[in-house]
Amino acid sequence: MSTLLAPSHTAVDKIPLGRRIEEIKREKGGYYSNVAMAGRLGIHVETLRFMLKGKREIYTFEFDKIAIDLKMSVERILQEDIKEEVAHLSGDLKECKNSAESIQRALRLMEAAQGISEIHYALTRLGIAFRNAYQFTDSNKVFKDSHQLALKMQEHYGETDALYSNVYHLIASFTAIQDYVTASKLLDEIMPFFEAIPSRLSAISYQKAKIEETNGNFFTAKEYAIKSYQYAEQSGNHVTVARTQLNLAHFHYVLSEYKEASELLVRAIEGLENDTRTQLIAHKELGKTLLKLELKEQALAQIQLSLVKAKDLDWKDMIGKLMILMSKACGDPSYAETILNDTTNSLRIRYLASKCLLEHFKTLNDGANFLHYSKITEGLCVDFADVLDEGEL
Secondary structure, rough: OOOOOOOOOOOOOOOOHHHHHHHHHHHHHHHHHHHHHHHOOOOOOOHHHHHHHOOOOOOOHHHHHHHHHOOOOOHHHHOOOHHHHHHHHHHHHHHHHHHHHHHHHHHOOOOOHHOHHHHHOOOOOOHHHHHHHOOOHHHHHHHHHHHHHHHHHHHOOOOHHHHHHHHHHHHHHHOOOOHHHHHHHHHHHHHHHHHHOOHHHHHHHHHHHHHHOOOHHHHHHHHHHHHHHHHHHHHHHHHHHHHHHHHHHHHHOOOOOHHHHHHHHHHHHHHHOOHHHHHHHHHHHHHHHHHOOHHHHHHHHHHHHHHHHHHHHHHHHHHHHHHHHHHHHHHOOOHHHHHHOOOOHHHHHHHHHHHHHHHHHOOOOOOHHHHHHHHHHHHHHHOOOOHHHOOOO
């Protein structure tokens, strides 16, 4: 790119520069009408309009004048001033760590945001931070606010990417607070925006499957998962297809259709060659499924392979889950004990380890150890279902 030209998009949220300027102008009020601003800049009003609509490039010297007129730094308009902060926050959000710190960081970025596009993306990061901290009511409120901005972005610019991403998060937040009726209505409302995009129809169908699953309607959930798989095949994207195979395998699993689940997981693993983390999830799920099929040697091979990969990725929660599965596969409680005794593991993972140990000693009719781990499990979370059926494992 020539240095004579200003960047075409912002550094963080990739907002088109013309749109970014237009949104800041609109926020600042009538003093920044096109006519008034063009007069101060010494350019024709149509030239300014073309620049803002992306129909004409903006030269660096013009952008400098615009920044001065807006009484903002070039760095603030281009989001260069928040680049490192957002990168730090995004890393923490992806790894689901430093929840309290992430919320504070996201709030600071929210306060600095200007224009509906930047505010929308700032709200999205804040909503994810609240969700990671299990503050689901706050997360839902934030995502509802960002939804209104995403609708405006769709209306003003014909942009569906922000709306699609927002709906994905918003549906999950409604599900977390158990408002399934609103979640279903929202999915039906936004469906027309994505009728010609099979990959997104696939994702929406999967969201419906998750809502039905949460309501205990497992057969209906599986039907939506099948639709999701079919839409994915229409998309022609083999990675999307593989992910929907993984998703569909889950519903076969919860319905105790382990053979069908294992077959889908094998195919998913092949298709996820370039998606290491999702492929690792599929390997882990195959290990669980093979245990249900009582194919312990094959299950152990999957779990050991997955454990090596999880350690390479330094994926702590996944390592914990796989160590628990190692105890199930080997009949050796030491793996789960290691996870339970490591207080740096999440409470949920330690709970799963405790449940695994509880089941192990119950099978051995070891009353003393059963009572010991009963107390620990109860202290973490009371639930006596089969550990292999735990959705978190």
